[in-house]
Amino acid sequence: MSWEELIPKCIDLLQTYNPVTDSPDTHFQRASVKNEDKNETVFLQQVFYGVNRYREFLRRLNRAIFKVHATSTNSNDSYPFMIISYLALFRLDELGIKNFKRLVDTQEQLKMHVLLSFLFDEELLREHVRESWCEVYDYKFIDNEIISKATSRKIEMRNLLESLSLRATGQKTQQSEGEEEEDKEKTKEKHTIMVKPFNLTKPKPRRLPVPVEIPRKIQANKVDQKIFNNSLATVDEQNKKRFEEVKKQTVSKYDFQNDPIKRLWES
Numbered sequence: 001m002s003w004e005e006l007i008p009k010c011i012d013l014l015q016t017y018n019p020v021t022d023s024p025d026t027h028f029q030r031a032s033v034k035n036e037d038k039n040e041t042v043f044l045q046q047v048f049y050g051v052n053r054y055r056e057f058l059r060r061l062n063r064a065i066f067k068v069h070a071t072s073t074n075s076n077d078s079y080p081f082m083i084i085s086y087l088a089l090f091r092l093d094e095l096g097i098k099n100f101k102r103l104v105d106t107q108e109q110l111k112m113h114v115l116l117s118f119l120f121d122e123e124l125l126r127e128h129v130r131e132s133w134c135e136v137y138d139y140k141f142i143d144n145e146i147i148s149k150a151t152s153r154k155i156e157m158r159n160l161l162e163s164l165s166l167r168a169t170g171q172k173t174q175q176s177e178g179e180e181e182e183d184k185e186k187t188k189e190k191h192t193i194m195v196k197p198f199n200l201t202k203p204k205p206r207r208l209p210v211p212v213e214i215p216r217k218i219q220a221n222k223v224d225q226k227i228f229n230n231s232l233a234t235v236d237e238q239n240k241k242r243f244e245e246v247k248k249q250t251v252s253k254y255d256f257q258n259d260p261i262k263r264l265w266e267s
Contacts, residue, residue: 060129097157
């Protein structure tokens with residue numbers, strides 16, 4: 001398989017994949033070409049799995065590029081842009097600049113110039129797509145692993161961008177030697193910002209209030225003098241008298257002779 005066939009094959013794998021009916025492994029095994037070179041098979045597999053893994057990330061990137069470069073891009077560029085973006089942002093160290101350039105050269109030069117100019121421009125990434133990326137990914141990952149690494153390769157990509165610009169428009173990208181040296185110095189001096197906590201005054205331990213002492217003195221109430229004047233015999237006698245009075249009242253309540261209704265019934 002030639003370099004020109006790799007990207008179309010990757011596009012075919014991605015377009016025909018249906019996550020509802022197939023797993024990535026099943027789809028790749030079913031779609032893989034027999035007698036394919038081992039290295040080519042690994043490349044196709046890595047791109048297929050990688051683009052699916054970062055699909056949402058790459059979709060948001062595509063939307064930003066299509067919005068900024070609406071006149072020079074269209075929906076047909078979605079899969080080529082996703083594949084090249086994945087290789088540029090996640091696998092460039094393994095692929096190498098030389099092999100990456102070979103893949104880029106198989107695509108339409110103007111569109112590749114538009115894509116790579118966006119990918120390796122820190123201002124464009126931060127202005128148009130960083131906020132969208134941070135909705136689904138941690139901001140530290142976006143800043144340190146994506147934007148910082150992409151912009152640090154701007155110098156390496158300059159020759160490729162100028163070559164694309166020359167072949168696409170017939171004009172070389174204009175940049176003075178002074179600007180090139182300035183970019184190199186910025187690249188050398190650039191470093192990751194380490195967040196350090198503020199040297200704030202430590203709060204003093206709060207002083208506990210003095211506990212309130214609760215008096216434990218027990219004082220009994222005075223005994224009523226009547227208790228000493230009474231005797232048990234007197235109390236029993238009073239209870240008997242009270243019992244007899246209640247008994248008489250109860251009996252009189254049900255006395256037949258004094259009940260006019262009962263007398264009327266008897267008559």
